[in-house]
Amino acid sequence: MEVDKKLVKLLRNISILLQIKGENIFKAQAYAKAADIIEAMQLDVHTLAKNGKLGEVEGFGEALVKKITEYVETGRMSYYDKLTSEIPVELVAITKIPGIGPKKTKVLFESLGIKSIDDLERACIEDKVSKIKGFSVKSQEIILNSIQHIKAWKGKKQQFACFQEANNIFNFLKSIPVVHTHSIVGEMRRYSEIVTSVHFLVSTLEPQKLISYFSTKYNLNLGVSSFSFQTDDEILVQISYCNPQNYIWQLHNLTGSEAYVDSFSKFFEERTNRSFNFYEFPYSGITFETEEQLFDWLGIQYIPPELRESNFSIQRAIERSIPKLIQESDLRGMVHVHSTWSDGFNTIEQMANAAKNLGFEYIVICDHSQTAKYANGLEPERVILQHKEIDALNEKLTGIKVLKGIESDILPDGSLDYKEDLLQRFDVVVASVHSHFKMTKAEMTRRIIYALMSPYTHILGHPTGRLLLSRDSYEVDIKAVIDAAADYGKIIELNANPYRLDLPWEHIVYAKEKGVKISINPDSHDVNSLTDVFYGVNFARKGWLEKKDVVNSLNFEEFTSLVKSIGRT
DNA sequence: GCCGTTTTCGGCCCGACTGTTTTCAGTCG
Numbered sequence: 001m002e003v004d005k006k007l008v009k010l011l012r013n014i015s016i017l018l019q020i021k022g023e024n025i026f027k028a029q030a031y032a033k034a035a036d037i038i039e040a041m042q043l044d045v046h047t048l049a050k051n052g053k054l055g056e057v058e059g060f061g062e063a064l065v066k067k068i069t070e071y072v073e074t075g076r077m078s079y080y081d082k083l084t085s086e087i088p089v090e091l092v093a094i095t096k097i098p099g100i101g102p103k104k105t106k107v108l109f110e111s112l113g114i115k116s117i118d119d120l121e122r123a124c125i126e127d128k129v130s131k132i133k134g135f136s137v138k139s140q141e142i143i144l145n146s147i148q149h150i151k152a153w154k155g156k157k158q159q160f161a162c163f164q165e166a167n168n169i170f171n172f173l174k175s176i177p178v179v180h181t182h183s184i185v186g187e188m189r190r191y192s193e194i195v196t197s198v199h200f201l202v203s204t205l206e207p208q209k210l211i212s213y214f215s216t217k218y219n220l221n222l223g224v225s226s227f228s229f230q231t232d233d234e235i236l237v238q239i240s241y242c243n244p245q246n247y248i249w250q251l252h253n254l255t256g257s258e259a260y261v262d263s264f265s266k267f268f269e270e271r272t273n274r275s276f277n278f279y280e281f282p283y284s285g286i287t288f289e290t291e292e293q294l295f296d297w298l299g300i301q302y303i304p305p306e307l308r309e310s311n312f313s314i315q316r317a318i319e320r321s322i323p324k325l326i327q328e329s330d331l332r333g334m335v336h337v338h339s340t341w342s343d344g345f346n347t348i349e350q351m352a353n354a355a356k357n358l359g360f361e362y363i364v365i366c367d368h369s370q371t372a373k374y375a376n377g378l379e380p381e382r383v384i385l386q387h388k389e390i391d392a393l394n395e396k397l398t399g400i401k402v403l404k405g406i407e408s409d410i411l412p413d414g415s416l417d418y419k420e421d422l423l424q425r426f427d428v429v430v431a432s433v434h435s436h437f438k439m440t441k442a443e444m445t446r447r448i449i450y451a452l453m454s455p456y457t458h459i460l461g462h463p464t465g466r467l468l469l470s471r472d473s474y475e476v477d478i479k480a481v482i483d484a485a486a487d488y489g490k491i492i493e494l495n496a497n498p499y500r501l502d503l504p505w506e507h508i509v510y511a512k513e514k515g516v517k518i519s520i521n522p523d524s525h526d527v528n529s530l531t532d533v534f535y536g537v538n539f540a541r542k543g544w545l546e547k548k549d550v551v552n553s554l555n556f557e558e559f560t561s562l563v564k565s566i567g568r569t
Numbered sequence: 570g571c572c573g574t575t576t577t578c579g580g581c582c583c584g585a586c587t588g589t590t591t592t593c594a595g596t597c598g
Contacts, residue, residue, distance in 0.1 A: 026581055030570035061571045099587080101596050136589065373583045374598050435585080435598060 019102035336521035342367035369417035414450025432461030455567035496536025508543025
C-alpha cells in the first residue's frame with residue numbers, strides 16, 4: 001500500500017494549527033516530523049498500526065500512535081476535528097504567504113476575523129490590514145501581491161503530481177471496449193514542469209458510449225469533440241476524441257505547445273500548399289499508423305514530444321539536426337544526495353546501496369555545509385569524520401563507489417563555506433544559494449559568478465532557486481551566470497527534485513549552446529527519492545541534452561578525472 | 570510530542586534578516 005497522503009496532510013495541518021494556537025513549537029514540529037518520516041520512508045501506516053508496530057518507528061511516541069491508530073480504525077481523528085473546530089483549517093493557506101507565519105496569521109484571525117485567503121484579500125483591499133499593529137501599508141501591498149501570485153497558481157500542478165492520476169485514467173480508457181486507441185497528449189506528453197490539465201486523445205467510432213462510461217464516474221463538462229472533469233485531487237482531466245482516420249494527426253496537434261503548432265501549421269501550408277486544419281488531415285485517403293510516418297510523409301525528421309515546445313524545433317527537423325536525446329539508462333552517477341550526517345533520512349551506506357540497486361556505479365554524497373545550521377550542516381570536524389566513514393565504506397562496499405562531496409552554501413559575498421585546506425579535501429563541491437534571496441539582480445549575479453570563480457567549485461546547485469508553484473526564482477541574470485560557467489569550465493546542476501526542476505529548460509538550451517556541461521542531480525534526502533533523478537532526465541530532454549552533455553553519464557573513471565581537472569589549472 | 574536518561578523532566582533548531590519598531594518579535598532557510 002502506498003503512503004496515505006490524506007494522513008500526511010492532516011499531520012502537517014495539525015503542526016501549523018498548533019503553531020497558530022501558540023502551542024510549544026517542538027510539540028507542533030513533532031507532527032510535521034511524523035509526516036516527513038511517513039513520506040520519506042514510504043511508511044505503510046495502516047499495516048504498522050494494525051500490527052501494533054507503529055510505536056517502533058523513531059518519531060512515533062505514545063500520543064501519535066494513539067491518534068493515528070484511531071484514524072486507521074475509524075477514518076477520523078477526534079483530536080484533529082476538535083482542533084479545526086477551534087481554528088479554521090483554511091488559515092493554513094495564509095501561513096504559506098511569504099512573510100506571514102503562524103503568529104501573524106493568529107493576529108489576522110483574532111483582530112479581523114480573517115479565516116481564508118479570500119477574507120485576507122478583501123481586508124487588504126479595504127485597507128484594514130495596514131491598520132493592525134505589526135503590519136503596514138507596505139506589507140499590505142506585499143500580501144496582496146502574493147495573493148495574486150497564489151491565485152495565478154491555482155488549478156496548476158507540478159508534473160509529478162499528475163502521473164498517478166494520468167495512469168489511472170490511462171488504464172480506465174484501456175478497459176473501455178469502444179476505445180480504439182488512446183494516448184496522453186499536451187503538457188504531460190511534453191513533460192512540461194507545470195500542468196494545467198491532464199489531456200488524453202481517444203480514437204473511437206462511438207463517442208456517445210465513451211462519454212457514458214465516464215459520466216457514471218465523474219461530473220462531466222461536455223464540449224465539441226471533447227469533455228472534461230475534475231478529479232478528487234483537483235486535477236483537471238480533458239478527454240478529446242476523434243475518428244481513427246484523424247487520430248495520428250490530432251495526436252500530433254494536441255501534443256505541441258501553441259508556439260510549436262503555430263510554426264508547424266505555417267510549415268505545413270508552405271510545404272503542401274493546402275490550408276492547415278487542426279482537427280482534420282487535409283488529404284482524404286491518406287492515413288498514418290504512427291507519428292513517425294507523418295513526419296516522414298512531410299519529409300522532415302521526427303520530433304520527440306518533449307521538443308514540441310519551442311518554435312525552432314521545426315527548423316531543426318527540416319535540417320535533420322535533432323540529436324539523439326539522453327535516456328534514463330545513460331546515467332551512471334548519482335550526484336548530490338544527502339545523508340543522516342546533515343538533514344537526510346538515510347545513512348550513506350543505505351543511500352549507496354539504493355543507488356547501486358538502481359544500476360548506478362557511483363554516488364556523490366553532498367551534505368549541507370556549516371552555515372546551513374537549520375539543516376544540521378557539517379562543521380569542519382564532522383567533515384573529517386564523514387570522510388573517514390566514506391573511506392571505510394569504500395573498503396567494504398562492492399559495485400558502487402562513494403565520492404566525498406559537499407553542498408556548500410554560497411555566502412552573501414560569494415565565498416564558499418569552508419577554508420581552502422578543507423575545500424580541497426572534497427572530490428566534488430556543489431555550490432548553492434540557500435539564504436539572502438532578496439538581493440538585487442546585479443548583486444546576486446555577482447555573488448554566484450564569484451562562487452563559480454572559486455577553484456574549488458565544480459557544480460552550481462539549483463541555479464535559479466525556483467520552487468515550482470510556490471517560490472519564484474531569485475533575481476539573477478542567469479545568462480550571465482551560464483556565460484561565466486562556460487568561461488571557468490564549471491558544471492551546472494539540473495536539480496531533478498520535482499518541486500524544482502531547476503535549471504528551467506529554456507536555459508538548459510542556452511547552456512548547451514555555450515558548451516556548459518550539466519549534471520542531473522536528484523538532491524535526495526532519502527532512498528525513495530533517488531528515482532527523482534529520472535524526472536531530471538525527462539526535463540533534460542526538453543533542453544535538447546544528449547548523453548555527451550551530461551557529466552553523470554560518464555563512468556566512474558571519466559567522471560573523477562573530469563572533476564579533478566576542473567579549477568585546478 | 571518525542572526521546573533519553575544523570576528515571577520523570579529538560580532539551581529539541583540556530584542565527585540572521587526584515588520590517589516595524591524605537592529595542593525586538595516574527596519569519597525563514
